Amino acid sequence: MNKKKLLLFGIPVVLILVGYTLFGNTADEDVAITTKVVKGDFVNEVIISGEAQSTSLKKINAPEEIRKFKINVKIQDLIPEGSFVKEGDYVGRLDPSEVNEQILDAQLNLETAQSKYTQEQLDTTLTLKQERTIIKDLLFDIQENKLELKQSIYEPPATIKKLEINIERLERDLKEKTEDYKIKEQKAMAKMVEVGTEVSKIRKMLDELKDLQKSFTIHSDANGMVTYAKNWDGSKRKVGTSISSWDPAIATLPDLTKMESKTYANEVDIRKIKKDLPVIIGFDAFPDITLKGTITNVANVGEEKRGSDIKLFQVLVNFDENNENVRPGMTTSNRILIHKEEDVLMIPLDAVFSKDSISFVYTKSGLSIDKKEIEMGESNLDVVVIKKGLNENEVVYLSKPEGMEEKSILLLN
The missing domain is CATH 2.40.420.20 (conserved putative lor/sdh protein from methanococcus maripaludis s2 fold)
Incomplete structure (x- = not known):
């Protein structure tokens, strides 16, 4: 009796398990696929x-004079990127080493030029003084001969003629010396102007270099948020970066109300x-x-990004x-x-x-x-x-x- 009951209850259970195994797994498989x-x-x-x-930004540049003096400088200090500044606030400082060297060279050149000017001034004074002495001597000789001629009215004609010829020669020499003096004076003045101009030129350059040295401390000329300027390869300029005279920007002040996203699409997506x-x-x-x-x-034209051969198009x-x-x-x-x-x-x-x-x-x-x-x-x-x-x-x-x-x-x- 117990065996019959076991069979009656056992067979349905087995059928249920088999059915669950077959149809239950099939259902799971159907859901998955x-x-x-x-x-x-x-x-x-x-x-x-x-x-x-930003589509609109104001550049904070190194001094324009670095191009005039052909100076390549490095950034010595920069405030943190993202800092908000007002007009006149400190932004950064450039390394003054190279401009300091040029200032030293200019000072030495100025001393040399001033010394040359002084020497030229002394030489000119001495030369012209000698020429004036010669002219005075000729004037004295002419006066002396004229006096002697005046006192020789009773001398033989030959003696009188000789004195007249001598006076004529002295007057001719005086005329030549006077003309020579004027030429030498003009030449000396021109030389003095030349040397003096060189002194003024070097002194002006020295003053400009000193002003440039002061301008190596960079201040903002507007209000805004500081972002670092970028190099040609996209890297940001920071402390230690060299600044070219042809691209002197060290930072920018972007207009945060005029923004865009610069992105690149591949050759497949760019068609869409x-x-x-x-x-x-x-x-x-x-x-x-x-x-x-x-x-x-x-x-319209793709470009290759560094480290990749894939052409990308700017969007x-x-x-x-x-x-x-x-x-x-x-x-x-x-x-x-x-x-x-x-x-x-x-x-x-x-x-x-x-x-x-x-x-x-x-x-x-x-x-x-x-x-x-x-x-x-x-x-x-x-x-x-x-x-x-x-x-x-x-x-x-x-x-x-x-x-x-x-x-x-x-x-x-």
Whole structure:
């Protein structure tokens, strides 16, 4: 009797366990490899990261005179990036080593030029004094001979003639010496002007170098937030960076009300990105903040980034909104809306298969599986729009079921 009861209760339990094993596992498998056709809004987006920057900024430059004196200087000190300054506030300081050397050289050159000027002045004074003495001697000789001629009215004619000739020669010598003196005086004055000009030139240069030395302490000429200027390779200038006379910016004061995101798209995505497309801008530093933006420029020519052979195209996204928390240099996430359709049927891309240029899906039809041709619309990285061939909530497979290779495709009418 007990054995019969055991059999009566045991057999149903075994059947339940077997059924659970077979059908329960099948259900789990179906959930894992199938999905339903859904209706909703299709959105095709390209998401690329970028960097926030201001479209309008004021440069804080090293003194322009470093170009005149061909000085390449280094940044010796800079206040922290992101500091807010007012007009006249201290920003940084340049290394004055090279300008100090030029000041020392100018001082030595000035001393040499002043010494030369003094020597030239003494030489000129002495030379002209000698020339004036000669002229005075000639005047004295002429007066003496004229007096002697006056007293020789009773002398023989030959003696008188000789005195007249001598006076004539002395007067001619006096005329020549007077003309020579004027020439030598003009020459001496020109030389003095030349040497004096050299002294003035060196003294002026020395004064300019000293003024330049003072201007190596940099102050802001406006109110704003300090951001470091960038080198040609995109790296930021900081303490120790050399400043070229042709690009003297050491920092900038960006206008935080005029911002954009500078980003780069690859060759695949750039074909979809057009000017004036709307963008939703997010920020890594502030996950809760999103701003609306618009694409303002798409590069026509790609460029290679350092360390990569992939061509990237620059894309600029203007901020249509402002937020006081956003700062230049922040990493942005740019969601570019390429295409949008409302109330359409969609399935995952993994559910789409193809054969002989026919796109189809595997659908669940009761206890059987059908292969149905579909007509597809737009797609993104995840889903594709279905124009024909499927209905809402219809079940499709995400992977190819076994044993379906020979089954015919149900073509669209």
